[in-house]
Amino acid sequence: MKNARSILVLFSLAVVSQASIGPVGQIVVSNVNLAPDGFHRPTVVANGQFPGPLVAAFKGAKFSLNVRDSLTNGQLDTVTSVHWHGLFQHNTQDADGPSFVTQCPLVPQESFDYQFSVPDQAGTYWYHSHYRNQYCDGLRGPLVIYDPLDPQKHLYDIDNEGTVITLADWYHYLSTEAGPVPSPNSTLINGKGRYAGGPNAPLSVINVVKGLRYRFRLVSISCDTNFIFSIDGHKFTVIEVDGVNHQPLVVDNVQIFAAQRYSLVMTANQPISNYWIRALPNNINPSFDNGMNSAILRYLGAPLKDPNTTSTANLPLVEQNLHPGSPVPGGADVNIQLDVSFNGTEFLVNGVPFVAPSVPVLLQILSGTPPASLMPERSLYTLPRNKIVEISIPGGVLAGPHPVHLHGHVFSVVRSAGNSTYNFANPPKRDTVSIGTSTNDNTTIRFVTDNPGPWFMHCHIDWHLNAGFAVVMAEDVPDIASTAARPKGWQALCPAYDKFISSTH
Numbered sequence: 001m002k003n004a005r006s007i008l009v010l011f012s013l014a015v016v017s018q019a020s021i022g023p024v025g026q027i028v029v030s031n032v033n034l035a036p037d038g039f040h041r042p043t044v045v046a047n048g049q050f051p052g053p054l055v056a057a058f059k060g061a062k063f064s065l066n067v068r069d070s071l072t073n074g075q076l077d078t079v080t081s082v083h084w085h086g087l088f089q090h091n092t093q094d095a096d097g098p099s100f101v102t103q104c105p106l107v108p109q110e111s112f113d114y115q116f117s118v119p120d121q122a123g124t125y126w127y128h129s130h131y132r133n134q135y136c137d138g139l140r141g142p143l144v145i146y147d148p149l150d151p152q153k154h155l156y157d158i159d160n161e162g163t164v165i166t167l168a169d170w171y172h173y174l175s176t177e178a179g180p181v182p183s184p185n186s187t188l189i190n191g192k193g194r195y196a197g198g199p200n201a202p203l204s205v206i207n208v209v210k211g212l213r214y215r216f217r218l219v220s221i222s223c224d225t226n227f228i229f230s231i232d233g234h235k236f237t238v239i240e241v242d243g244v245n246h247q248p249l250v251v252d253n254v255q256i257f258a259a260q261r262y263s264l265v266m267t268a269n270q271p272i273s274n275y276w277i278r279a280l281p282n283n284i285n286p287s288f289d290n291g292m293n294s295a296i297l298r299y300l301g302a303p304l305k306d307p308n309t310t311s312t313a314n315l316p317l318v319e320q321n322l323h324p325g326s327p328v329p330g331g332a333d334v335n336i337q338l339d340v341s342f343n344g345t346e347f348l349v350n351g352v353p354f355v356a357p358s359v360p361v362l363l364q365i366l367s368g369t370p371p372a373s374l375m376p377e378r379s380l381y382t383l384p385r386n387k388i389v390e391i392s393i394p395g396g397v398l399a400g401p402h403p404v405h406l407h408g409h410v411f412s413v414v415r416s417a418g419n420s421t422y423n424f425a426n427p428p429k430r431d432t433v434s435i436g437t438s439t440n441d442n443t444t445i446r447f448v449t450d451n452p453g454p455w456f457m458h459c460h461i462d463w464h465l466n467a468g469f470a471v472v473m474a475e476d477v478p479d480i481a482s483t484a485a486r487p488k489g490w491q492a493l494c495p496a497y498d499k500f501i502s503s504t505h
């Protein structure tokens with residue numbers, strides 16, 4: 001069995017190297033018409049597909065991902081930028097991606113080569129447009145950094161492109177036509193799904209061999225929806241959360257919010273058959289009738305037909321049961337409270353909505369703008385270097401639960417939503433956290449300011465971000481100029497964008 005497993009693992013790595021791109025590659029952002037759930041609509045995609053191709057590399061890799069804007073559909077946004085979600089971008093702040101925070105957007109027929117390294121990161125990540133609501137139109141895909149010396153490698157046999165599982169909400173209308181409270185139409189698992197009243201579109205199939213242990217890399221590339229993920233008849237061992245290894249924790253279902261990721265080790269130990277993979281959504285028709293919100297787990301040797309299994313999931317993941325074993329020690333040096341509210345049209349953070357500046361924050365800093373004059377002034381918080389920062393965000397905000405993401409860091413979740421106690425000894429570590437739905441919630445995170453740069457912090461429900469739910473953490477401003485790469489391609493982005501805007505208005 002050991003030799004068979006070794007052969008399977010080697011074959012799996014060969015598959016990844018042929019089917020994925022990275023760490024060097026080209027991503028062409030274009031418009032195509034797709035019908036992943038049977039409904040045809042124009043989309044914005046990477047290399048012609050949804051989800052975008054897996055970007056894969058090994059720990060320590062140097063990335064060079066040349067993104068070309070080939071967008072032509074004037075019904076949709078035709079400028080773009082790409083964020084590599086979860087990567088620290090230490091000394092490569094220019095490659096982080098959020099429009100008007102670290103760069104101006106790319107314009108049609110232009111390219112930008114995102115160059116960065118990952119010397120100390122490995123795990124499950126993803127990439128997506130960071131311009132307006134564009135990723136809701138389809139520009140989103142998985143990114144995995146493999147660690148050949150993974151300390152938990154003994155827990156699984158198979159970890160390849162076929163064990164990456166993406167969960168997405170899908171819309172039958174364009175993001176540029178969306179109302180103030182958009183509702184998705186269907187759930188897509190690995191880019192396939194069905195909607196109520198729609199055709200029997202194909203469902204995704206995950207193939208397994210009985211007796212082997214699979215590291216499923218579960219990635220929420222959702223624009224809004226959160227899901228409860230399970231596989232009928234099977235349990236999982238959680239070993240990674242948002243790119244951070246955690247002590248193994250056995251569960252049989254996981255609530256996953258927009259932008260979060262988990263590595264779930266599943267042993268294929270059930271009778272050879274087909275089993276439903278379920279992703280119960282919070283804001284889409286919750287039925288599993290006719291294969292909605294579902295995919296298929298198929299054992300080798302099982303017939304090619306739909307499962308007839310039922311769900312018995314009753315062991316949910318509880319965030320505060322996750323322990324990485326490396327807490328942020330001591331008391332906090334900087335304490336910030338972010339009070340979020342909604343005024344009927346905009347989300348306000350400490351009384352103001354985020355409005356993107358005309359000049360990216362990073363460019364302002366590199367141009368010598370003093371910290372007190374950085375824009376947007378009331379949505380920007382300057383942080384001193386090498387300090388422990390504690391941020392608390394009360395819950396109960398309309399249209400929650402809101403998953404809040406911090407660029408450039410992972411953080412310790414010292415108080416989770418739904419939990420009234422604080423854990424300073426061994427809290428979970430991640431980069432995206434739900435702030436809950438109760439006014440009694442006070443989600444609290446801690447991180448160390450060891451990465452100079454202007455880092456976006458925002459709700460990862462993209463509609464909410466673009467309605468004002470965001471701030472910028474300007475970290476160690478005096479050292480940004482000496483650490484930023486400032487490649488020529490980055491410096492050319494704003495002049496090209498300004499020229500494009502002036503020519504189209």
